[in-house]
Amino acid sequence: MTAGKILTEAAGRLAKAGVDEPAPNAQWLLAGAMGVERLRLLAEPDLPVPPEALARFEAFLRLKEEGQPLAYILGWQDFRDIRLKVDGRVLVPRPETEELAGFAADFLRGRGGEVSALDYGAGSGAIGLWLAHEFPALKLTSLEVSPEALACARENAAELGLSSRCSFVEASTLDAVEGPFDIIVSNPPYIPTEVIPGLAPEVLSEPHVALDGGEDGLDVARMLARLAPSRLKAGGALLMELGGGQAAALLEAMSGEVWTGKRTFSDLNGIYRFLFAVKR
Ligand SMILES: C[S@@+](CC[C@H](N)C(=O)[O-])C[C@H]1O[C@@H](n2cnc3c(N)ncnc32)[C@H](O)[C@@H]1O
Structure with a gap:
């Protein structure tokens, strides 16, 4: 069997199972099963697929048909220019969170030193570990309520050679750390509880604690906005990813006596989901 033939059949199966973007999903899975670059499969459709790789691919395909996220099946997700190990312990880092990390870097570049x-x-550690990778003098604290997720973040830090500049805190509130920090950056759970049951099966296979933000989705974000001033340096920033509409609503409630430079940023889809404010 050749790669091209297998991919055509597999894309058909995934489409039938209701998987979005069936062809790219099939390509990533076959590349993962064969241990080759995805582009090679596209460039060489006549590439023979060895039987062991075909068996692995069949197992991958079944998981995808059952609604598993691609990153869980492959075991990794790229985040900007780092590769993170991801599995059922953590949320799969999203493209908009790569944008959030980029905004954090823009702010830190202005601070220097x-x-x-x-x-x-922290989940998989994505945002903080990428910042630590980008800024060689950065000291990172990764805080996470889920011990399983925190273990994954630790493993990623070790894999990326960043452990010596990272500390890991298992906690459920900002009270657990002293700071003061130059930046507190967060992609907290922000989906309102009542919306959760209607989410796609793929999203529902991610940890519930990574999704559920309470009645209006803002439980954790509100706590961060309230406590962050006592954990930031003067001129330090709070930067969060939220859902559309949530960022503006929360920003409105943040006192101008405590915060300056309050604004929201949009993601590449035009959704104003990023909240930014600087401590006076
Ligand atoms: C939306 S996920 C973001 C994960 C990762 N930062 C990312 O962007 O891919 C939210 C994370 O916050 C953690 N979390 C939820 N409630 C928390 C709380 N009260 N305190 C600390 N972490 C919490 C979840 O376990 C989850 O890993």
């Missing part, structure tokens, strides 16, 4: 960052709700 030895900077410190808190990644609140």
Whole structure:
């Protein structure tokens, strides 16, 4: 069997199972099963697929048909220019969170020198570890309520050679750390509880604690906005990813006596989901 033939059949199966973007999903899975670059499969449709790789691919395909996220099946997700191990312990980092990390970097570049960052709700460690990778003098604290997720963040830090500049805190509130930090950056759970049951099966296979933000989705975000001033340096920033409409609503409630430079940023889809404010 050749790669091209297998991919055509597999894309048909995934489409039938209701998987979005069936062809790219099939390509990533076959590349993962064969241990080759995805582009090679496209460039060489006549590439023979060895029987062991075909068996692995069949197992991958079944998981995808059952609604598993692609990143869980492959075991990794790229985040900007780092590769993270991901599995059922953590949320799969999303493209908009790569944008959030980029905004955090823009802010830190303006601070210069030895900077410190808190990644609140670290999950796989994506945001904070990428910042630590980008800024060689950055000291990172990754805080996470889920011990399983925190273990994954630790493993990623070790894999990326960043452990010596990272500390890991298992906690459910900002009270657990002292700071003061140059930036507190967070992609907290922000989906309102009542919306959760209607989410796609793929999203529902991710940890519930990574999704559920309470009645209006803002439980964790509100706590961060309230406590962050006591954990930030003067001129330090709070930067969060939220849902559309949530960022503006929360920003409105943040006092101008405490915060300056309050604004929202949009993601590449035009959704104003990023909240930014600087401590006076
Ligand atoms: C939306 S996920 C973000 C994960 C990762 N930062 C990312 O962007 O891919 C939210 C994370 O916050 C954690 N979390 C939820 N409630 C928390 C709380 N009260 N305190 C600390 N972490 C919390 C979840 O376990 C989850 O890992």
